[in-house]
Amino acid sequence: MRALLLGTLLSAAVFAGQFMPNSACKECHPLIYEEFQSSMHANSTIFKDPIHKAVWNIHPLKKKGSYDCAACHTPAADNLQKLIAPGDVVPDENDESQNQGVSCAYCHRIKDIKIGLKQNINILNEKPKLYYGTKQDHIKSPFHEIDTSNANFLKGNVCMGCHSHKKNRFGLNLCSTNENMEIEKSECVSCHMPKVAGSVSTLKETQKHSFHGFAGAHRYNEMLSKYVDIEFLPRLEDFEIAVNSKAPHDLLLHPLRVSFLKVTVIRNGKQVFNKKEIFVRIIGSDGKPTPPWKAKEVVKDTMIKANEKRSVKFGFKLQKGDKIKAVLGYRLVKPPMLKKLNLQNDETAKKVYVLKKAEFTL
Ligand code: HEC
Ligand code: HEC
Ligand code: HEC
Ligand code: HEC
Ligand code: HEC
Known part of the structure; x- marks a missing residue:
């Protein structure tokens, strides 16, 4: 003792x-x-x-x-x-x-x-x-x-x-x-x-x-959005969107977090394509997620790393005049964890946060 x-x-x-x-x-x-x-x-x-x-x-x-x-x-x-x-x-x-x-x-x-x-x-x-x-x-x-x-x-x-x-x-x-x-x-x-x-x-x-509000994932994230750029890379057969992070650490850090890049294509006023790419770090054991006190390994890690420029390919052929909208966002708590933690009614935990938005026209 x-x-x-x-x-x-x-x-x-x-x-x-x-x-x-x-x-x-x-x-x-x-x-x-x-x-x-x-x-x-x-x-x-x-x-x-x-x-x-x-x-x-x-x-x-x-x-x-x-x-x-x-x-x-x-x-x-x-x-x-x-x-x-x-x-x-x-x-x-x-x-x-x-x-x-x-x-x-x-x-x-x-x-x-x-x-x-x-x-x-x-x-x-x-x-x-x-x-x-x-x-x-x-x-x-x-x-x-x-x-x-x-x-x-x-x-x-x-x-x-x-x-x-x-x-x-x-x-x-x-x-x-x-x-x-x-x-x-x-x-x-x-x-x-x-x-x-x-x-x-x-x-x-x-x-x-x-500033003593300590800009972060909960509060004042608008003060940090300038450290992340969204870039559009058009191609003949498809297109890419790149997230360029200048943070010296993973874009999000706590294992409860999940981040995403949502991309939609608007043609003649109608949505013709939409896809969400998930960035997440999952810890666990035997290949399955566990709470942090039981975790022995990183099961999956697609989180955007320190100073990384991550390119995501979207297998969709664009036409002239298409409008491409990209949103980089996140949640503080992964949706499957909300119920386990009894947080399904907590606004902060449920909310989708937007870190950066961009719009491009071909
Ligand atoms: C998590 C750590 C932390 C906490 C909590 C914190 N500070 Fe600070 N504070 C700092 C750091 C670091 C600096 C230096 C910032 C810099 O060099 O730009 C600083 C700077 C200051 C300064 C110097 C003037 C300025 O703005 O540059 C004052 C005064 C101050 N803090 C007062 C406070 C008071 C009062 C509180 C609570 C209401 C507080 N701090 C809470 C870390 C903290
Ligand atoms: C009676 C007034 C008064 C109170 C109360 C007070 N401070 Fe200060 N503090 C000052 C002054 C004046 C300065 C110098 C500001 C300047 O030079 O611009 C200062 C400066 C500071 C600095 C800056 C040091 C630096 O040079 O970067 C820190 C840190 C700090 N205070 C922390 C605190 C904390 C923490 C509290 C509460 C526990 C507190 N102060 C309460 C008057 C006060
Ligand atoms: C005594 C421990 C301690 C120190 C020292 C400390 N932090 Fe923190 N910090 C925490 C804890 C704990 C949290 C998480 C609070 C929570 O979400 O409940 C946190 C949260 C944060 C967040 C996230 C805010 C958000 O909106 O999500 C940022 C950003 C941060 N700290 C920056 C700093 C910086 C910059 C310094 C140094 C100037 C610092 N911290 C020093 C303990 C600390
Ligand atoms: C070049 C700017 C930059 C520097 C330097 C930086 N950060 Fe960050 N930080 C960011 C960005 C961008 C985010 C993402 C904010 C978001 O998603 O809302 C972030 C997020 C965070 C968060 C919240 C992560 C989460 O999962 O809740 C914490 C905590 C944090 N940083 C701490 C630190 C600490 C500690 C340092 C110093 C070792 C540091 N940061 C240095 C840009 C920076
Ligand atoms: C070594 C310091 C440290 C200790 C010990 C620690 N934490 Fe934290 N915790 C942090 C920091 C720093 C953050 C902010 C991380 C971020 O935002 O990425 C944080 C954030 C969190 C968050 C996210 C909060 C939110 O609002 O999103 C949870 C949940 C949490 N801690 C739970 C715990 C529990 C439970 C314990 C004790 C069993 C604990 N922590 C012990 C440093 C610590």
Whole structure:
């Protein structure tokens, strides 16, 4: 038991401490605070993310009272290590600290990242009010100290404690942006936190600040669509549509996701052709899909890879004047999983999201 407990503790954040609540930042950073409230980081807990909750509900660790997910989904909890360790301490909606998500103070106190086999570990500083940042020309804050010399923050490596990789007990990588575990120069910030209009704080007027809504698959995907192009390649006998992704990771990452390219041809106002190409990564064992905790292999992987240009052939002969419409979209939860997770009535889980649309005329 002792050994088991120790193992679990080590896989969590090493430092358990009190974090300033997000609301403490609102007064001086109102714009950043508002954006953050709408982000998946503010909504990463089982109380606010129905998809995360649905998977937790059927997870074998739930029966053991071991909310192992907390290290990344509820990292600002006062009782983080007890939540993670097996036992009677389970997630509690009335605990304010468990409702903070990947909180402002948590993220800004990440001092270092330790590379781990199953997942990485965030090492935090021990001062509740010492925050790392990247703005060299900042003024002093009356509320907290600022340190802009942390190399992990400067290079955007700060994301790698949680997003690098997550392996299960069979060593299968369930989800990763960083397959080769090179945390240097991860550069996530340039696309997911672009500079947008509005002041960093109320105490000194600045033109711009870094977007804290964290553009992603749930929210603000329109900010990411410019990193994917749809190209039309006409041929004599058929035609091709290419999806050109400039993302440095798979187009979608979580194993619940499914993406598609839907193509229709309109001739004289009528639809004469339509086809959907699916891009998906399925994990499982013995060639069949399983939940992540049982998966031993990648059963199928047609997901668009990092920096890949994927061409799809459509065996259809076009005529002059044809209009070709292409839609690149996705769902957060694969349709066959909706019922299994009891999410068939959840709008976020059911919805079809559009990342990019294009129209061409021959
Ligand atoms: C190492 C950090 C880490 C741990 C531990 C972790 N997760 Fe996650 N989880 C993430 C990250 C990062 C994402 C976002 C992935 C993405 O969007 O591609 C995520 C996303 C998810 C999603 C998708 C949510 C949505 O709204 O679409 C589910 C479901 C999920 N996790 C379930 C769990 C469960 C259940 C556990 C515990 C048994 C767990 N996770 C443990 C990092 C982690
Ligand atoms: C009383 C006002 C006040 C409060 C409250 C406050 N801040 Fe700040 N903060 C500032 C000022 C002023 C700056 C400097 C802004 C500038 O130079 O443009 C700043 C800058 C920062 C920076 C930027 C560092 C950099 O240079 O990149 C971070 C990070 C930060 N604050 C985090 C927080 C967090 C997290 C909270 C809540 C826990 C918080 N702040 C609450 C006033 C405040
Ligand atoms: C403490 C762990 C942690 C850290 C550090 C972290 N994330 Fe996340 N991130 C998560 C979790 C957990 C989720 C999934 C939340 C959910 O869907 O329930 C997530 C989700 C996301 C999403 C998906 C949003 C969406 O709309 O689908 C993006 C994009 C993202 N993170 C980017 C970043 C970037 C960029 C950084 C670094 C600046 C970062 N994250 C740092 C844990 C973390
Ligand atoms: C060149 C721009 C670019 C960079 C750099 C980038 N991403 Fe992304 N990211 C994207 C695009 C495009 C998507 C797809 C968004 C969609 O489908 O709505 C995406 C999606 C995501 C998602 C959501 C995936 C899912 O399945 O829910 C997460 C999480 C994420 N990125 C994290 C990261 C992290 C962490 C880094 C740094 C290692 C990073 N990204 C670097 C462009 C980028
Ligand atoms: C997932 C990690 C993460 C979370 C959560 C987070 N930040 Fe940040 N924040 C960053 C990163 C990374 C930067 C640097 C961005 C850059 O270099 O462009 C940053 C930049 C800042 C800055 C510097 C000014 C700017 O806009 O460039 C301030 C101030 C700040 N954050 C405050 C906050 C506050 C307040 C919250 C919560 C309401 C918060 N942050 C939540 C990662 C995070």
